[in-house]
Amino acid sequence: MSEIITSGWTILxxxxxxxRNTVRDLxxxxxxxxxxxxxWSVAQVVQHAAGDQLAFASSITGEPGPGYNPFEPxxxxxxxxxxxxxxSVSACAAxxxxxxxxATETPVPVPPGSLKPETGAGAAALDAAVHAWxxxxxxxxxxxxxxxxxxxLLDVARQIVExxxxxxxxxxxxxxxxxxxxxxxxxxLGRDPxxxx
Numbered sequence: 408m409s410e411i412i413t414s415g416w417t418i419l420x421x422x423x424x425x426x427r428n429t430v431r432d433l434x435x436x437x438x439x440x441x442x443x444x445x446x447w448s449v450a451q452v453v454q455h456a457a458g459d460q461l462a463f464a465s466s467i468t469g470e471p472g473p474g475y476n477p478f479e480p481x482x483x484x485x486x487x488x489x490x491x492x493x494x495s496v497s498a499c500a501a502x503x504x505x506x507x508x509x510a511t512e513t514p515v516p517v518p519p520g521s522l523k524p525e526t527g528a529g530a531a532a533l534d535a536a537v538h539a540w541x542x543x544x545x546x547x548x549x550x551x552x553x554x555x556x557x558x559x560l561l562d563v564a565r566q567i568v569e570x571x572x573x574x575x576x577x578x579x580x581x582x583x584x585x586x587x588x589x590x591x592x593x594x595x596l597g598r599d600p601x602x603x604x
Contacts, residue, residue, distance in 0.1 A: 412496075414503035414528065418559055422532035423496050425551035426456060426539040430488045433546065438484070442545040443602040444538065447480065449545050453488045454480035456538035457495040462516040463531040464498035467506060472516070496535070503528055518570045529563030536560055537596060544602055550589065557588040564595055 411427075413420045430453055438450040447455065458477025465472035473495070475481070484491055506513050506528070512521040515530055522530060537560075539551045568577050578597025590600040 412500045412504075414500040416503055416525075416528040416532075418556070418563075419500065419503055419528045419532040419535070421556055422534075422536035422539070422560075423460075423500060425556070426492070426535040427489075427496060429539040429542045429548060429551055430492050433488045433542070437546045438482075438488070440545045441604050442541045443598050444541040448482050449542055450482040450484055450488070451480035452538055452541050452545075453484070453492060454482070456535060456542075457492045459516075459534045459538075460492075460499040460531065461495040463527075463534075464495070464502040466514040466516045467502040468498075470498075499531055503531065517567065522567070526563060526566055529559065530567050533560050533563050533567075537593075537598070540593070540598075545604055552589045552592070554588040557592040561588060561592040561595060564592060568596065 414423075433449065433453070438448065438453075440449045441447075442449055442452050444452050444455070454475070455477045458473035458475060458480070461473045462477065464470065506524050508524055510524050513524045513527045514520065515522050515527045517530060521527075536552060536556055542548075543550055571577055572579065580597060581594040581599065586594060586600070593600040
């Protein structure tokens, strides 16, 4: 097994670990299951998540991004899900490892095109962690979203999500009064924390 590349940003490394762990043991039967993510199958969510992580990397490095539109995933995988995911997650981690924490801003693939480094790393983490949740609940696995991870991700979401709703990246928020951190994050992103296939 090759060495796991980390970014040095705790929130992003934790989210990447959650995504890797969720995708690692997917079966062929899992790939066609429906998910809570925009009517996509598990295979489509894996493609979307991999494309998003590569887009975060390419924003920083200037290297090519995904060779497909992450918002129109085909659901057809060449090889295993990890064959697609790992290079993208590793590229994202390697790119974020080069970001100066004291910089005023860093490029990101979401509006407005640049964010404070801490917020940008959180945005990449938010994407990875929530798609890990999508895949986990679709396949009957335990949720990778812990209160410790959801708490800072909710802070990030409140900073970046509203402009993204107009592009369809997130559904309208669902009332989350009285929820714990995990449910509050999911509802803020327009996902039902009690979703089942």
